[in-house]
Amino acid sequence: MAASGPVREALAGLPLVDHHCHGAVMADLDPPEFESLITEGEVWPGSGISPFDSPVGVAVRRHCAPLLDLPRHAPAADYLARRSALGWREVNRRFLTSAGAEAFCVDTGHAPHPVTGPAELARAAGAAAYEVVRLEGVAEAVLARGVEAGEYARVFRAAAEDAVRRPGVVAVKSVAAYRTGFGLDPARPTDAEVTRAARHALESGTGRLADPVLVRHLLWTAVDLGLPLQLHTGLGDNDIRLHRSDPALLTDWLRLTSGTIPVLFLHCWPYQRQASYLAAVFEHVYLDVGLALHFTGPARSRAILEEALEITPFRKLLYSSDAYGVAEFHHLGALSFRQGLAALLQDRVDADELSLPDALLIAAWTGRDNARRLYGLPASAHGRD
Structure with a gap:
């Protein structure tokens, strides 16, 4: 049963920031x-x-x-x-507006279907939308155009800088979990290593950035760009090797990157506890449990959020839907987050483990304010605070 009480009421009216999602299909x-x-x-x-x-x-x-x-x-x-x-336009409008988001941060690097970009998503939802640049797409475009192996690092860096300078870009993302997994040498690769790896990638002609050295180079380039880095972890389609997507495998890399950029672990299930640990011990680490929320629905969202919040500092958890394709998932992710978080916070208030003012602060932080702070978003995109 959904929670009742002041926490639920506050969350029901709280405009969310969906800090990682994709577009909705523009077709029946x-x-x-x-x-x-x-x-x-x-x-x-x-x-x-x-x-x-x-x-x-x-x-x-x-x-x-x-x-x-x-x-x-x-x-x-x-x-x-x-x-x-x-029809798809009306369906998208209904579900996107019902999500109650003031802003969406949209990963534009995955579009096997014709989907809404940030501008179209914003119009349909009556909200703001920003872009997240997927760095593998930038690197693969460089390889596809053709480049001298010794020039790959410089050309990729320049292309990535151009991509993040586009208006509305607030973060970058990597799908290293899909390409190599996280069991990588944590050190920044040398120029010679990158040149050799680039030569091999160009000669192979696969077009897919899956060389461990080039993936390491991509992650370190993300650090140099200075924007928050989103990393897919855990749950994904059958292209991923789940055991290689445990964020704890990045512990040594996180030590080396301490004091640089925010690192945001996306989705995490079934590794939400590992991500929670990392967020508790590294200042620059954050997490969400998007994707898992709509796949479990409100019936189990509380259990997932409880594990994610067992030891996570409350300023480290963010909301995302990771919705792709069907706008139902933008709605269902938001609903699952609101109901699951309200239930667990209200129970803690009722048990006198948490004060009501603290519970309302946690709801606002996790649903909206943590993302606003990390991405430098306006205090209120549409005056709905």
């Missing part, structure tokens, strides 16, 4: 296309297994159906028919 989706976007796995035709028969599918039918004027728990076929009848 047939049933297989929709199902493919609500799973990190695949749709298996003929198997009798549907993503609707999962926690996220149940959460969509329970918590998203009413926004499409359907009863709670509407059958999947009814849900998809109503979504199609409304």
